[in-house]
Amino acid sequence: MSGMNRSADGGALLEVENLAKHYPIRSGLILAREIGRVRAVDGVSFTLRRGETLALVGESGCGKSTTARLVLRLIEPSAGSVRFEGTDITKLEGPTLKAFRRRAQIVFQDPYASLNPRLTVGQTISEPLEVHGIGDSASRRARVEELLRLVGLAPYQAARFAHEFSGGQRQRIGIARALSTEPDLVVCDEPVSALDVSIQAQVVNLLRDLQQRLGLSYLFIAHDLAVVKHVADRIAVMYLGRIVEIAEKRELFRNPRHPYTRALLAAIPHPDPARRGRVQPLGGDLPSPLKPPSGCRFHTRCPFAIERCRHEEPALTDGVACHRDGELPSHGLDFSGGLTEKAARRMALYAQGSVAG
Numbered sequence: 001m002s003g004m005n006r007s008a009d010g011g012a013l014l015e016v017e018n019l020a021k022h023y024p025i026r027s028g029l030i031l032a033r034e035i036g037r038v039r040a041v042d043g044v045s046f047t048l049r050r051g052e053t054l055a056l057v058g059e060s061g062c063g064k065s066t067t068a069r070l071v072l073r074l075i076e077p078s079a080g081s082v083r084f085e086g087t088d089i090t091k092l093e094g095p096t097l098k099a100f101r102r103r104a105q106i107v108f109q110d111p112y113a114s115l116n117p118r119l120t121v122g123q124t125i126s127e128p129l130e131v132h133g134i135g136d137s138a139s140r141r142a143r144v145e146e147l148l149r150l151v152g153l154a155p156y157q158a159a160r161f162a163h164e165f166s167g168g169q170r171q172r173i174g175i176a177r178a179l180s181t182e183p184d185l186v187v188c189d190e191p192v193s194a195l196d197v198s199i200q201a202q203v204v205n206l207l208r209d210l211q212q213r214l215g216l217s218y219l220f221i222a223h224d225l226a227v228v229k230h231v232a233d234r235i236a237v238m239y240l241g242r243i244v245e246i247a248e249k250r251e252l253f254r255n256p257r258h259p260y261t262r263a264l265l266a267a268i269p270h271p272d273p274a275r276r277g278r279v280q281p282l283g284g285d286l287p288s289p290l291k292p293p294s295g296c297r298f299h300t301r302c303p304f305a306i307e308r309c310r311h312e313e314p315a316l317t318d319g320v321a322c323h324r325d326g327e328l329p330s331h332g333l334d335f336s337g338g339l340t341e342k343a344a345r346r347m348a349l350y351a352q353g354s355v356a357g
């Protein structure tokens with residue numbers, strides 16, 4: 001992107017620092033009085049390296065999509081910065097913002113809702129090229145054909161409409177559209193959650209294949225760890241607007257440190273039904289981001305919470321935000337193939353407080 005520093009980033013494509021988005025809640029006749037703020041994202045920091053996939057994982061409402069929208073500057077942050085190749089994109093305007101948009105694209109969750117039913121597939125895929133003034137009509141047509149082949153569709157399908165395609169094919173069209181401007185960063189916002197399980201693996205494999213061929217960097221949003229197990233290099237676990245743990249994927253599955261990460265892992269069924277645990281991973285509802293709990297936000301649902309957790313908010317130190325890091329039992333909690341029954345029993349006992357941590 002013109003004017004952006006390509007060399008001084010030391011491998012980081014994206015650096016997010018203390019990012020926050022608070023939505024004011026207003027009341028009164030002309031909504032003049034602010035009665036509270038939804039802290040959708042509340043101080044999030046992470047780095048996305050070139051060519052890697054960082055997954056953002058957490059329950060519905062924890063702030064994943066808001067983070068994704070902030071990173072793409074689809075919404076304005078309340079605080080914090082998002083540096084893309086060293087340039088803070090939250091400050092960009094006009095042509096430099098447009099140049100950033102060309103290099104950072106999104107694949108949406110719902111391939112049924114995200115494609116315009118009135119456009120042909122060819123028009124859908126070439127629309128970003130027109131918006132950014134890339135090529136003439138002949139070269140755009142050629143590019144559409146190339147993109148269709150790239151995502152496993154056929155060039156003749158450019159003349160068809162989205163409703164003529166299955167969910168998996170539509171998501172391929174959404175991916176082709178996102179790739180049309182040759183982006184470096186692709187935000188994948190739950191790209192397979194709306195698809196049949198049988199189709200999910202095909203789309204995940206396509207995304208991985210495209211990443212290798214085109215050197216793409218992915219910020220991959222998902223609500224559970226099962227999907228990201230096959231795509232992520234690193235995983236950031238979010239809870240109530242904050243990152244509670246961030247680690248290399250293998251490390252996170254082998255040695256989950258935050259109790260919330262453990263609960264998310266416990267929710268993944270073991271591939272072998274005979275070895276599935278019977279643990280109920282997490283009780284209670286996600287508290288409201290309008291009034292997050294004091295201290296550690298997870299303490300109201302945490303089986304390991306102590307008094308300190310109720311009063312003092314833990315900082316994200318060395319990849320985890322937990323006062324009890326290093327004190328929790330680690331043996332028997334190998335989640336790399338799902339939760340074993342023995343580990344599940346152990347986890348249940350710990351959760352009930354029957355075994356000393």
Ligand SMILES: Nc1ncnc2c1ncn2[C@@H]1O[C@H](COP(=O)(O)OP(=O)(O)OP(=O)(O)O)[C@@H](O)[C@H]1O
Nearest residue numbers: 023038040059060061062063064065066067223289
């Ligand atoms: N425009 C808005 N005004 C007020 N609150 C909002 C707005 N957008 C999002 N929120 C709230 O912010 C919180 C985070 O929402 P967000 O969509 O980022 O979560 P999420 O983790 O992506 O959830 P999901 O998986 O359901 O999309 C939620 O409590 C949501 O209700």
